[in-house]
Amino acid sequence: MINMEIGKKLFIALVVIAVMAGAYGISLNITHPAHIQSSGPSGPVAITLVITTDNYYNSTIGQQPHYYLLQNGSLKSTTTITFPANQNITLTIICYDNGTAYPLGQAGNNIGDGAGQASLYDVNGTVGNVVKVINNTNVNSTSSKFSSGTVVSSFPQYSVSHTFTVAGLNLNIPIPPVSTVVADLHFSSSQEGTYSWQCNDPCGSGANGWEGAMATQGWMMGSVVVS
Numbered sequence: 001m002i003n004m005e006i007g008k009k010l011f012i013a014l015v016v017i018a019v020m021a022g023a024y025g026i027s028l029n030i031t032h033p034a035h036i037q038s039s040g041p042s043g044p045v046a047i048t049l050v051i052t053t054d055n056y057y058n059s060t061i062g063q064q065p066h067y068y069l070l071q072n073g074s075l076k077s078t079t080t081i082t083f084p085a086n087q088n089i090t091l092t093i094i095c096y097d098n099g100t101a102y103p104l105g106q107a108g109n110n111i112g113d114g115a116g117q118a119s120l121y122d123v124n125g126t127v128g129n130v131v132k133v134i135n136n137t138n139v140n141s142t143s144s145k146f147s148s149g150t151v152v153s154s155f156p157q158y159s160v161s162h163t164f165t166v167a168g169l170n171l172n173i174p175i176p177p178v179s180t181v182v183a184d185l186h187f188s189s190s191q192e193g194t195y196s197w198q199c200n201d202p203c204g205s206g207a208n209g210w211e212g213a214m215a216t217q218g219w220m221m222g223s224v225v226v227s
């Protein structure tokens, strides 16, 4: 009887130890979150950017549009965006902005951005030099020029709301207003390094739209690290 009690207590103690060890293992996993969310062990790395409008900039300029990094369910700074090298990346850009502007502030002047492409309306540097326009971010909107899932290699003029441009990577992704754009990216180890990203659609303040957000790290410009 006594031996049975001891055995029972020993068994309970072992169960408690096993549960604690399990919990410790789980907590280890939680305290080491993946730096970048992955959709699976061998699937592409998912990186999501969100463009919102009416973000308070300061009392002089007022509201400005803003690029955010959506990570682990919250909006983070885009001052530095990291792209892993040698991995397939699915970059999703969700744009809530319904405004449009001519890239580089030149009305009707369909010129390049110095990144090698003929035009900022062209998709460049993605896999296949295309993006997929998934849908319209405006609820009940009928203004979208693109039906869901349209694969686009070049956008018509006027339709651009922002761009995500990394001249050093020859990457240019035009973002039409109120849209979700999906791009497949892949960078080799020879492309590892630090680059500048910039929205090249003058969406900021000032006479030509190149001030405010356009000239502020983490708003419409910042760094891209390929590593």
Ligand SMILES: [Cu+2]
Binding pocket: 065, 161, 162, 163, 199, 200, 201, 202, 203, 204, 220
């Ligand atoms: Cu912009």
